[in-house]
Amino acid sequence: MAHWFAMGGYAMYVWPAFAVFFIVLVWDWFAPALRRRRFTRELRGRLARERTRNTRAARAEAST
């Protein structure tokens, strides 16, 4: 196992290369999920505000 990790003396080149591959792809995979969560939260807030405004307008309408 230790022999395998040593990669014939090239461990300091082989393993960082594989690490970069995985780190960059993990970022690529999760970045849109974060963007999506932010967007969903914003839109949900906007819709809630709209609803409050509509309810208030309806109430004002009803009371006149």
Add this chain to the structure above:
Amino acid sequence: MSRSYLPHWMHWLGSPPNFYRFAGAWRPWLMAAALIAGAIGLYGGLVLAPPDYQQGDAYRIIFIHVPSAWMSLFIYATMAVAGLIALVWRVKLAEVIAMECAPTGAAFTFITLVTGSLWGKPMWGTWWTWDARLTSELVLLFLYLGVIGLYNAFEDRRRGARAASLLALVGIVNLPIVHYSVQWWNTLHQGTTVDFLDPARSSIAPSMLWPLLVMALATHLYFFASLLGRTRTGLLSLESGKQWVRALVDGQPERTTGAPT
């Protein structure tokens, strides 16, 4: 504008809520297949394949470097085709797909450059050289970043997507330059290892070739899974005023018909 010459399923899939649902259904399966292929390919490349007689174990970087390099070109071509459709027919879905290709393409190009550098240091004695292959791949990264930057520079997202699509189409001239650079110029970068048009010219042992091809399959599957996810997110934010998105976000589907799950 009439698009009636398109097959029915293409028309159906071109509608954002339909594509959103379709992509959501396919994405986990593609990713699962990518992970399985990646595990098999890495096991074959890192454990089963023998060391190279010249490069020892350093050559094992090939199993991520070459598939990433292929992806950097393949994704660019995909982006350009989607960009062409976006420019000619103004299909909203094509605009989103073209733009969502760019980050993953930039990611693979970046991986190609960094892993190449990590491979070049022990083999050539240098991290970087201004050789034709390396320089044209760096230009490819700048093209991807240019597309992303141009897209984000516009207030109107759809106009931004069309402008960036035009840049992507112009940049397509770089693809043959990257591919043929090792033949056209005398480069430090080694020549083609796998020749698909003439397999007899491939200079790689079968025990090293199959993990490489399986890794190429894994990166393609990964790209499609990632693109579907990115396109879903892109469609949501582009269609944020539409009822199907509002229903989806709000969990209140009372006023919609055919709301996606």
